[in-house]
Amino acid sequence: MNPLRILFITPYIPSLIRVRPYNLIKNLARAGHQITLLALVPPGEDTASLETLQAWCQRVQTVPLPRWRTLWNGAQALPSRTPFQAAYSRAPAMIDLIRQTQVEGAFDVAHVEHLRGAAFSQAVAGLPIVFDSVDSITLLFEWVRRSGPSWRSRLLARLDLTRTRHYEGRLLNDYQRVLVTSPRDKETLLQLTTTPDAEAHLVVLPNGVDLDYFKPQDISREPATLVFTGKMSYHANVAAAVDLANQVMPLVWQRLPEAKLVMAGKDPPAELVALAADPRLTVTGTVPDLRPYLAQASVAVAPMRYGVGIQNKVLEAMAMATPVITTPQTVTALQTRIEQDILVADTPQAMAQLVVNVLTNDALRHRVGQAGRQYVETHHDWQVIAAKLARVYREVLP
Numbered sequence: 001m002n003p004l005r006i007l008f009i010t011p012y013i014p015s016l017i018r019v020r021p022y023n024l025i026k027n028l029a030r031a032g033h034q035i036t037l038l039a040l041v042p043p044g045e046d047t048a049s050l051e052t053l054q055a056w057c058q059r060v061q062t063v064p065l066p067r068w069r070t071l072w073n074g075a076q077a078l079p080s081r082t083p084f085q086a087a088y089s090r091a092p093a094m095i096d097l098i099r100q101t102q103v104e105g106a107f108d109v110a111h112v113e114h115l116r117g118a119a120f121s122q123a124v125a126g127l128p129i130v131f132d133s134v135d136s137i138t139l140l141f142e143w144v145r146r147s148g149p150s151w152r153s154r155l156l157a158r159l160d161l162t163r164t165r166h167y168e169g170r171l172l173n174d175y176q177r178v179l180v181t182s183p184r185d186k187e188t189l190l191q192l193t194t195t196p197d198a199e200a201h202l203v204v205l206p207n208g209v210d211l212d213y214f215k216p217q218d219i220s221r222e223p224a225t226l227v228f229t230g231k232m233s234y235h236a237n238v239a240a241a242v243d244l245a246n247q248v249m250p251l252v253w254q255r256l257p258e259a260k261l262v263m264a265g266k267d268p269p270a271e272l273v274a275l276a277a278d279p280r281l282t283v284t285g286t287v288p289d290l291r292p293y294l295a296q297a298s299v300a301v302a303p304m305r306y307g308v309g310i311q312n313k314v315l316e317a318m319a320m321a322t323p324v325i326t327t328p329q330t331v332t333a334l335q336t337r338i339e340q341d342i343l344v345a346d347t348p349q350a351m352a353q354l355v356v357n358v359l360t361n362d363a364l365r366h367r368v369g370q371a372g373r374q375y376v377e378t379h380h381d382w383q384v385i386a387a388k389l390a391r392v393y394r395e396v397l398p
Helices: 019-030 050-056 067-077 092-104 114-123 137-147 151-169 183-192 235-255 270-277 291-296 312-319 348-359 362-379 382-396
Strands: 005-010 034-041 059-064 109-113 129-134 177-180 202-204 225-229 260-264 281-283 299-302 324-326
Touching (some): 005 019, 005 092, 005 114, 019 034, 019 129, 019 382, 034 092, 050 059, 092 114, 109 114, 114 151, 129 382, 151 183, 225 235, 225 291, 225 312, 235 260, 235 270, 235 348, 270 281, 299 312, 299 348, 312 324, 312 362, 324 348, 348 362
Parallel strands (some): 005 034, 005 109, 034 059, 109 129, 129 177, 225 260, 225 299, 260 281, 299 324
């Protein structure tokens, strides 16, 4: 089949942090498709991945989104029916760039990423659009409203929930295909829409993991060491980290006082940094590479109170053959075999017991770690996922 000419539009720069568009672009390009990437650069965005993206794409262009613009967008959204997430990235220069790019080149299909990028679709003319919702923000806000780590996060979720429900309910009217990462997110969007035959337009396209980048390393693991990874400014990660430090670890230390916990990831808030006053607990802040922390740990723990889509931290740890202990809501998006590929606990007490079991049982630790690696090789290979996406593109061609 002829390669596709794809206009790929994102409200941020694809990177090792924004792993989904980064790996989709990488593997679409490997398959021979021609990609033009137009990316917004929000305040504080890391631009280091642009050089790599330029090697994969026919063309890469960016538009800066200054801080004043995001504040102005939020102020305009407040009295309207547009949710903050959808208003955040409004940028007239991006609209102009999309239109000019279509004048200068021919494309088969447009790919628009995330609710933050949805407004850019208005500039796409004459092309079928595949919209990657990634997750249902409505589902996320419903979780945050009940279980957010701070009153601010809970208040913002309540403020934006109704508008987000209405906005996401219209997605299937506006696009030929809408992608989500998990069946639970798909089910939420189906409940929100009145579009006839909506299910035929919704596609579950799971997240993958770079199996060449995240792979087992031939180094010794630190004894009795737990790791929790992720972007530490994200409220769901903050909630999980606080629960891990304050509810799970004290129970572990009763049994294994030598146990250590490492929290690795960028932008930890003050409440997480303060946890490092305990010498048994390390908060790294931004690190250039998460792999050494995953490779050296005895076990990866992800006690997520809530979350949507697929937790990349879980896939990355499994890919490195690090056994994972998590909560039931995390595995609803996966096809894992509980107690074989992954370990699951629904209370701090049960999680602490699993941690002790793994730290004191070499055979269990090795078995679950190896089974986790085999699971991601079977179900979360980005090359296979990108091939599925290319088939979705072809389905919407005129």
